[in-house]
Amino acid sequence: MNTAQNEIAGIISLWVAGTAFAILMSAFLIYFVMQYRRRQLLHEQQQQEQKLLFQQELMEIQAEIKNESLNYIGRELHDNIGQMASFLKMQVELLLRRSDHQNNEVLSELREHSQSLIDQIRALSRGLNSQNLERFGLIDMMRFEVDRSNRLGLASVRFEAPEEMPVLSSQAAIFLYRVFQELLNNSLKHSGASEIFIHIEQDNEGIKLHCQDSGKGFDPQSLHQGSGIINLFERCKQIGAELTIASKVEGGASFLINLPANTYKTS
Amino acid sequence: MSSRFSDLIDVIIWRFSPYFKEFSPYTFGLLLILILTFYYRKSVSADFRRLFPLLVYWPLSEFAGIVFKQEWGNNAPVHHIYTVLYYLLVVYYFYPLLKSEKGMKFYFIASSTLLILFAVLNAYFFQPLKVMPTNAIMFHCLFILVIALFSFKQMLANPIPTLLRYQSQFWISAGLLVFNSWAFFFFALHAYFLRVGNYPLILLNIPGIFAFVMLLLFLLAFWAEVKTNHFRYEHSAK
Numbered sequence: 153m154n155t156a157q158n159e160i161a162g163i164i165s166l167w168v169a170g171t172a173f174a175i176l177m178s179a180f181l182i183y184f185v186m187q188y189r190r191r192q193l194l195h196e197q198q199q200q201e202q203k204l205l206f207q208q209e210l211m212e213i214q215a216e217i218k219n220e221s222l223n224y225i226g227r228e229l230h231d232n233i234g235q236m237a238s239f240l241k242m243q244v245e246l247l248l249r250r251s252d253h254q255n256n257e258v259l260s261e262l263r264e265h266s267q268s269l270i271d272q273i274r275a276l277s278r279g280l281n282s283q284n285l286e287r288f289g290l291i292d293m294m295r296f297e298v299d300r301s302n303r304l305g306l307a308s309v310r311f312e313a314p315e316e317m318p319v320l321s322s323q324a325a326i327f328l329y330r331v332f333q334e335l336l337n338n339s340l341k342h343s344g345a346s347e348i349f350i351h352i353e354q355d356n357e358g359i360k361l362h363c364q365d366s367g368k369g370f371d372p373q374s375l376h377q378g379s380g381i382i383n384l385f386e387r388c389k390q391i392g393a394e395l396t397i398a399s400k401v402e403g404g405a406s407f408l409i410n411l412p413a414n415t416y417k418t419s
Numbered sequence: 420m421s422s423r424f425s426d427l428i429d430v431i432i433w434r435f436s437p438y439f440k441e442f443s444p445y446t447f448g449l450l451l452i453l454i455l456t457f458y459y460r461k462s463v464s465a466d467f468r469r470l471f472p473l474l475v476y477w478p479l480s481e482f483a484g485i486v487f488k489q490e491w492g493n494n495a496p497v498h499h500i501y502t503v504l505y506y507l508l509v510v511y512y513f514y515p516l517l518k519s520e521k522g523m524k525f526y527f528i529a530s531s532t533l534l535i536l537f538a539v540l541n542a543y544f545f546q547p548l549k550v551m552p553t554n555a556i557m558f559h560c561l562f563i564l565v566i567a568l569f570s571f572k573q574m575l576a577n578p579i580p581t582l583l584r585y586q587s588q589f590w591i592s593a594g595l596l597v598f599n600s601w602a603f604f605f606f607a608l609h610a611y612f613l614r615v616g617n618y619p620l621i622l623l624n625i626p627g628i629f630a631f632v633m634l635l636l637f638l639l640a641f642w643a644e645v646k647t648n649h650f651r652y653e654h655s656a657k
Contacts, residue, residue, distance in 0.1 A: 170604025177600035184571050192578040
């Protein structure tokens with residue numbers, strides 16, 4: 153092989169090697185762009201998951217704080233205001249024993265009002281304090297609420313529930329109870345219904361809480377952030393329950409909460 | 420005062436106009452980026468601003484190369500200095516971006532020192548000042564390629580939500596990667612020809628094409644800066 157041939161061979165080798173190297177670098181650039189996009193998506197997904205987790209924890213904390221506050225108010229009502237009402241009633245009874253016939257009627261009426269006040273405070277305190285759930289059980293607590301609502305006379309509330317309920321985790325029991333209170337109070341306050349029917353069903357799949365009223369209804373599309381029903385949705389999402397609403401203007405409203413069995417089983 | 424200034428400009432134009440004609444076409448692209456970066460220096464990010472010395476140095480060395488070629492018939496001495504300084508300015512741009520990466524501080528210091536030493540020894544023993552320092556240029560290209568690859572590695576490890584096309588670091592790294600991978604090859608060819616015989620003049624102009632591509636990518640880096648909120652905010656506040 154002469155010098156010229158050597159030169160050409162050298163040039164060709166360099167050309168091949170150089171082109172291969174440059175093509176490799178360009179291919180790397182394309183690979184990088186694809187990898188970067190993939191990692192970016194993964195990163196975004198992780199951030200989204202963290203955000204969701206944070207929101208869920210925040211909601212749990214909010215629910216816990218709310219529950220603790222209600223417990224505190226319930227205890228204060230029972231221990232403080234309830235005791236003052238009892239004392240008031242005792243004083244009235246004392247006065248009634250000492251008084252003449254002229255004041256008896258007024259004092260008797262006052263005594264009845266005092267008793268009614270004590271009953272209302274006791275019922276309210278019981279309803280607010282979720283610790284009573286362990287003491288009385290979920291269904292009995294719901295019955296107390298229904299009785300209290302019926303005593304208010306705003307609407308006729310009917311309640312049906314199975315005699316036996318599965319053992320619920322305390323989180324699930326508080327959830328069902330608070331949701332039940334929210335639904336009942338919403339119907340009493342906003343629907344203008346004369347009849348409210350609440351029933352609970354339980355089977356292997358889970359627990360269903362159904363609340364129907366004969367009120368003025370609403371357009372489910374017009375719900376806005378911060379409304380009680382949106383909060384209900386949030387509360388359901390938090391525990392893994394499903395809320396279905398069926399309502400139309402002037403057509404009453406129906407709320408169905410489906411709590412799957414895996415969300416309330418105690419460990 | 421103003422007439423003295425215009426006289427000075429006239430003298431400069433008269434004195435240097437023969438050299439301006441010799442500028443490579445890509446130098447005008449370079450000047451465009453330089454002017455844009457200078458004009459919007461308060462609006463571009465601090466990272467991008469560190470590219471400015473390189474953008475100033477590059478056309479200056481091009482100009483010096485032309486002067487040397489016309490006055491002494493050889494621009495190789497400029498390349499001896501250009502190779503080292505250019506690399507140091509690339510390091511200046513990338514140092515804050517990559518210093519947190521493991522081993523990068525060492526790499527920057529070691530490669531810079533090595534290149535300086537090699538350039539001096541190469542000029543003294545192998546390729547004197549009148550010869551194109553292809554050996555040093557090949558090292559310079561390789562070192563820059565490593566930096567560009569580490570820059571990509573760093574970007575992959577820390578993905579940010581901003582789209583890749585709006586990240587100036589990506590375009591600058593891509594520009595350096597494309598140019599230096601081809602330049603390495605052409606200077607290897609150049610080195611080979613210096614050894615075996617005549618270097619075809621057409622090959623001298625080919626790196627210019629890739630320099631043009633690199634400048635285009637640098638222009639995209641500037642565009643990426645414009646597209647970020649940081650740019651809009653500061654510019655509107657001016």
